[in-house]
Amino acid sequence: MAIQTVLIINKSGGLVYQRDFLASSTKLSSNDYLILAGTLQGVTAIASQVTPKALQISGSNLSKAANETEYSIPYAGPLGVKDQKEDMGSFLPPDYFTDSFASWSKSGLKHVTTDQFSLFLYQSMTGMKFVAISTQSSTSNMAVSFAENFLRKAYCLYADFVMKNPFYEPEMPIRCELFDKKLTEFVQHL
Amino acid sequence: MTQKIISPSTSVTQAASTASTGYDYTIGPQQTLPNEQPPPVLASRLYNESLHAKARKAQVSLSAFAFLFQEMISQTRKSSKSVAEIESKLRGLGYPIGIRLLELLNFRSSLTPGSRAFFNKASSMSGSAQGSNGVSTQQEDSLASTITTMKRRDLRVLDILQFIHGTVWQYLFDHVSDDLVKSSERENEYMIIDNLPLLTQFIGNNNVQCDSFVCGIIEGILDSACFPCSVTAHCMPEDKFDRRVVYLIKFDKDVLEREALRF
Amino acid sequence: MTIYSLWIFDRHCNCIFDREWTLKSNQASGTTNSKQNEDTAKLIYGMVFSLRSIAQKLSRNESRNEIRTIATGKYRAHILCTATGLWFVILSDLKQEDLSHVLRYIYSEIYVNYVANNWLGPIDFAETEQEKRGQGTRKITNRNFVRGIEQFLSPMVTR
Numbered sequence: 001m002a003i004q005t006v007l008i009i010n011k012s013g014g015l016v017y018q019r020d021f022l023a024s025s026t027k028l029s030s031n032d033y034l035i036l037a038g039t040l041q042g043v044t045a046i047a048s049q050v051t052p053k054a055l056q057i058s059g060s061n062l063s064k065a066a067n068e069t070e071y072s073i074p075y076a077g078p079l080g081v082k083d084q085k086e087d088m089g090s091f092l093p094p095d096y097f098t099d100s101f102a103s104w105s106k107s108g109l110k111h112v113t114t115d116q117f118s119l120f121l122y123q124s125m126t127g128m129k130f131v132a133i134s135t136q137s138s139t140s141n142m143a144v145s146f147a148e149n150f151l152r153k154a155y156c157l158y159a160d161f162v163m164k165n166p167f168y169e170p171e172m173p174i175r176c177e178l179f180d181k182k183l184t185e186f187v188q189h190l
Numbered sequence: 191m192t193q194k195i196i197s198p199s200t201s202v203t204q205a206a207s208t209a210s211t212g213y214d215y216t217i218g219p220q221q222t223l224p225n226e227q228p229p230p231v232l233a234s235r236l237y238n239e240s241l242h243a244k245a246r247k248a249q250v251s252l253s254a255f256a257f258l259f260q261e262m263i264s265q266t267r268k269s270s271k272s273v274a275e276i277e278s279k280l281r282g283l284g285y286p287i288g289i290r291l292l293e294l295l296n297f298r299s300s301l302t303p304g305s306r307a308f309f310n311k312a313s314s315m316s317g318s319a320q321g322s323n324g325v326s327t328q329q330e331d332s333l334a335s336t337i338t339t340m341k342r343r344d345l346r347v348l349d350i351l352q353f354i355h356g357t358v359w360q361y362l363f364d365h366v367s368d369d370l371v372k373s374s375e376r377e378n379e380y381m382i383i384d385n386l387p388l389l390t391q392f393i394g395n396n397n398v399q400c401d402s403f404v405c406g407i408i409e410g411i412l413d414s415a416c417f418p419c420s421v422t423a424h425c426m427p428e429d430k431f432d433r434r435v436v437y438l439i440k441f442d443k444d445v446l447e448r449e450a451l452r453f
Numbered sequence: 454m455t456i457y458s459l460w461i462f463d464r465h466c467n468c469i470f471d472r473e474w475t476l477k478s479n480q481a482s483g484t485t486n487s488k489q490n491e492d493t494a495k496l497i498y499g500m501v502f503s504l505r506s507i508a509q510k511l512s513r514n515e516s517r518n519e520i521r522t523i524a525t526g527k528y529r530a531h532i533l534c535t536a537t538g539l540w541f542v543i544l545s546d547l548k549q550e551d552l553s554h555v556l557r558y559i560y561s562e563i564y565v566n567y568v569a570n571n572w573l574g575p576i577d578f579a580e581t582e583q584e585k586r587g588q589g590t591r592k593i594t595n596r597n598f599v600r601g602i603e604q605f606l607s608p609m610v611t612r
Contacts, residue, residue, distance in 0.1 A: 052457030
């Protein structure tokens with residue numbers, strides 16, 4: 001599974017970051033990417049609206065604990081992060097985190113597969129969306145949890161190298177050299 | 191030297207780790223002790239840890255400090271018109287810290303193993319007798335009484351630079367600086383090199399040199415130690431250290447003249 | 454294995470068949486071609502349409518890049534788009550990783566047999582201009598088709 005593109009969408013649906021990692025990937029105009037980001041934002045909202053009735057009925061009966069286990073994402077290994085202190089930013093070695101975690105997006109869009117690629121979406125608690133497009137069309141649940149782990153680490157990088165940069169204006173397009181570099185390193189080590 | 195300077199920004203407890211971790215801006219790097227029993231006091235440890243028993247386990251999150259530092263830079267940026275002005279303001283923020291550090295670290299170097307006992311006693315007393323203004327006023331409990339000889343002031347350029355390179359860096363960033371070099375071209379220039387600057391590790395290379403804050407600290411130390419100089423920071427990536435920073439220290443002429451007289 | 458609902462859309466963006474099971478334990482429960490589901494059908498159509506256009510845009514070459522599944526935190530939608538512009542959508546739980554074979558069977562064995570090959574029933578469900586612009590409400594009411602769907606999918610609802 002190779003990551004083709006990473007997008008970051010802010011909480012109002014604007015595209016703040018877009019980066020292609022493969023030379024062969026399609027070149028869309030920046031306007032197309034903006035539309036894509038807006039569409040994804042809308043679809044995420046719609047997806048939670050069309051939850052089947054069967055789930056709405058049974059969901060209210062389920063105990064809270066059962067619900068929580070359902071949404072926790074298993075930890076999928078270090079994902080090629082080097083065991084080096086300087087790569088960790090403000091997170092503790094030897095990995096950013098080593099346990100399963102709860103997904104913030106309980107009913108929103110997570111994963112789309114088509115004939116040619118898969119699209120994964122990780123939503124943070126604040127409504128930031130991290131999108132990864134991989135070159136393989138995979139429907140397995142393993143791939144989804146793997147991608148969620150990957151995107152969560154991208155979120156960690158974002159927290160370190162974008163939010164702690166005094167020259168970054170929140171909600172604006174990300175132009176942080178260090179973030180670019182770290183993300184590229186991370187994707188290449190997958 | 192251990193390079194473990196990362197403070198927790200996650201909720202993972204530090205208790206499991208036995209090595210030195212954490213960087214506290216106001217208290218300095220702390221040694222986390224593997225067990226509750228205080229080990230035999232070694233004189234060398236007094237250089238780099240806080241003596242106050244209560245402060246031993248207090249740590250500041252690196253993230254929290256990074257956000258504070260970020261806000262410092264944003265504030266100076268908003269109130270400044272030019273890049274040079276931002277840098278000189280950051281320098282101004284670091285300068286008083288340098289003056290204080292020189293005093294504190296020199297004083298700390300003078301303490302003897304006996305002084306630790308003083309702090310241990312004081313903290314246990316204040317715990318039992320709070321509200322009655324209980325921290326002792328008796329003369330025999332004075333900290334000064336435990337000090338036998340004060341550390342002598344650094345008079346030579348190399349001595350004070352060693353002090354910054356070792357003691358100060360250890361105190362601020364929990365590792366000694368990576369190199370201390372004398373310029374081959376000019377007599378009055380020295381360089382302190384840090385491969386992984388702690389404060390600016392999240393800030394990319396910008397036209398604003400955020401390490402000016404550290405320049406201010408160094409300048410403050412050297413100035414108050416009577417080595418007037420100017421310090422500038424330069425980003426010089428090398429190999430895998432892409433954020434390597436070189437602090438260039440230019441001493442004033444009279445420092446060198448005085449240095450020549452000393453022999 | 455749980456299936457929540459089946460939706461069929463024609464090339465005029467109309468929902469021409471919907472079947473939703475509301476109780477996992479009871480395979481006869483739920484609604485067929487319900488009026489109440491009109492809004493949900495439109496939302497599902499919109500969701501698939503948007504993601505389908507994204508997929509087309511991101512396609513690497515000239516070949517068609519059709520969307521297969523959409524997963525959220527709670528359910529997964531499986532989609533089959535045919536050359537004639539029909540969409541078959543099944544909503545299932547997350548354990549179903551790929552139901553494309555089920556969708557293909559519904560299309561080739563049930564839809565083609567009972568709707569396309571049925572000379573007495575309509576093949577295009579939009580009759581007026583307005584209905585061709587997504588306002589249509591006509592559904593497949595063919596009894597053989599409904600029975601075929603029930604027989605094929607019901608075992609998957611409760612299992």
